[in-house]
Structures are given as C-alpha cells and as structure tokens.
Amino acid sequence: MLLEWLRGLLRLLGLWKRDATILLLGLDNAGKSTLLHKLCSNELRPFVPTTKAHSKTFSLGNIKFTAWDLGGHEQVRDLWEEYYSGADAIVFMVDSADRARFGEAKREIQQILSVEDIADVPILVLGNKIDLEASVDKDQLAEELGLDDLEKERDVEVFSCSLVSGSGYYDGFKWLSQKF
Ligand SMILES: Nc1nc2c(ncn2[C@@H]2O[C@H](COP(=O)(O)OP(=O)(O)OP(=O)(O)O)[C@@H](O)[C@H]2O)c(=O)[nH]1
Ligand SMILES: [Mg+2]
Numbered sequence: 428m429l430l431e432w433l434r435g436l437l438r439l440l441g442l443w444k445r446d447a448t449i450l451l452l453g454l455d456n457a458g459k460s461t462l463l464h465k466l467c468s469n470e471l472r473p474f475v476p477t478t479k480a481h482s483k484t485f486s487l488g489n490i491k492f493t494a495w496d497l498g499g500h501e502q503v504r505d506l507w508e509e510y511y512s513g514a515d516a517i518v519f520m521v522d523s524a525d526r527a528r529f530g531e532a533k534r535e536i537q538q539i540l541s542v543e544d545i546a547d548v549p550i551l552v553l554g555n556k557i558d559l560e561a562s563v564d565k566d567q568l569a570e571e572l573g574l575d576d577l578e579k580e581r582d583v584e585v586f587s588c589s590l591v592s593g594s595g596y597y598d599g600f601k602w603l604s605q606k607f
Contacts (some may be wrong), residue, residue: 434516444489447607448513452539453520454532455499458555459591462520463496466600471590476500480510488604494518495584504535510540516603523554523570523587524562529571540581549582549606558589582606590595 451459460474467485476497484493495510497503515533517539521532536552539545555567569575577583584602588595 429594433536444491445607446491447515448493448494449495449516449518449603450507450510450514451496451518451520451534452507453499453518454522454528454535455501456462456525457499457520457532458520458590459499459518459520460552462518462555462596463494464470464519465590466492466494469515474495480506487600490604490607506538508542511545511548512546515547516551516606517545518551518553518603520553520555520556521568523568524556524559526561526571529568533572540577540583547582549603550584551603552583552585553596553599554585554587555596556589556591557587557595558563558591562587 437523451463453459456477460477461471463483464472467483477496480495480497482493484491484494486492497507497510519536519539522528552572552574554565556562563571565585569585574583574585586595586599586602588599590596
C-alpha cells in the first residue's frame with residue numbers, strides 16, 4: 428500500500444523510471460510492425476510480412492519499452508511461447524475490420540490466456556484499423572474474441588485504434604504504462 432503510494436508519487440514527479448519488455452502478438456496483417464515503427468518514429472510506412480523476430484526500443488512517459496515483433500503468420504506462431512518468460516506485458520493486435528478472421532484471432536488469444544506462466548501478465552488488446560468501414564467497435568470485438576466474460580482477475584483491456592488516423596493506441600499504452 429505504502430509502496431504503491433510512493434511509486435505513484437515518484438511517477439508523478441517523473442522520477443520513477445523503468446524498463447518493460449512487451450510482446451507484439453496477433454495474426455498476420457493485424458498491423459504489428461506498422462505499430463512498432465509508428466511508436467519508434469511516428470511515421471507510417473509499409474512492411475513486408477514479418478518472418479524473423481526482431482525488437483525495437485522506445486520510450487513512453489517514464490517507461491523504456493523493448494518490444495518484440497514476432498510475426499503473426501501461422502508458421503511462426505509456435506515461436507511466441509519461447510518469448511513468454513521474459514515478458515512484462517503482451518500487446519495483442521487484431522484487424523477489427525477482418526471479420527472473417529475473428530474466429531482465428533479468438534483461438535490465438537484464448538490460447539495465450541490459457542498459459543499458466545503468463546497468467547499475471549497484462550494484455551492490451553488493440554482493435555486496429557477502425558478507419559475502415561467494416562470495422563467493429565471495441566465491445567463487439569471483445570465479444571467476438573470471447574473477452575467479455577473473463578474472470579475479474581485477468582488484466583485484459585480492449586482499445587480500438589487506427590494507425591492510419593493515429594487514434595487510440597496511445598490510450599492503450601497509457602493503460603499499460605500504469606501496470607509498471
Ligand atoms: N486501413 C488501415 N490499414 C492499416 C492500419 N495499420 C496497419 N495497416 C495495414 O495493414 C497491413 C499489415 O500491416 P503490418 O504492420 O505489416 O502487419 P503485421 O501485423 O506486422 O503482419 P505480420 O508481420 O504478417 O504478422 C499493411 O498493409 C498496413 O499498411 C490501420 O490503422 N488502418
Ligand atoms: Mg509484421
């Protein structure tokens with residue numbers, strides 16, 4: 428309790444700094460590489476599908492994030508679990524306009540939620556591409572992914588965002604930053 432209070436005060440004064448390792452997960456084409464580049468350089472640029480895990484570092488507020496972009500193609504998803512042990516948080520990205528793949532995205536996030544070792548790791552779910560007409564809002568996305576009736580203890584929050592219009596993802600990271 429006292430520690431929480433002290434940490435809050437130090438954070439307020441800008442004196443509490445820390446490092447956090449996060450994993451960017453989600454199906455291929457969700458926008459993970461685009462997000463990481465945007466967070467590091469505030470630019471939008473196209474990427475070829477990620478086949479090789481790579482990390483980048485950026486700071487938001489008082490936190491220095493090291494983010495692992497692992498690639499979302501089915502063939503490389505087996506790699507994800509090798510990174511779980513060092514993770515402080517998971518960012519799970521979903522193309523919120525790609526309704527045909529919600530079932531596949533649900534399977535993947537439910538699999539992540541079933542892993543005991545990361546039961547305490549906060550998960551930021553980003554419903555990306557809300558600039559597209561076909562996109563669903565965060566409540567519908569939560570329902571589609573089976574996140575609307577999670578137990579209270581799970582630290583999972585859904586935010587809608589668009590990297591193209593530049594909205595929403597910062598709020599998601601603000602939520603995540605409070606976890607450290
Ligand atoms: N309309 C729209 N397109 C986006 C947005 N964010 C990313 N994209 C596009 O989505 C496509 C996939 O983006 P990537 O960042 O390569 O996706 P990824 O999740 O890294 O995919 P993998 O590396 O294959 O796992 C690209 O064509 C991006 O330009 C967005 O907010 N809106
Ligand atoms: Mg990628």
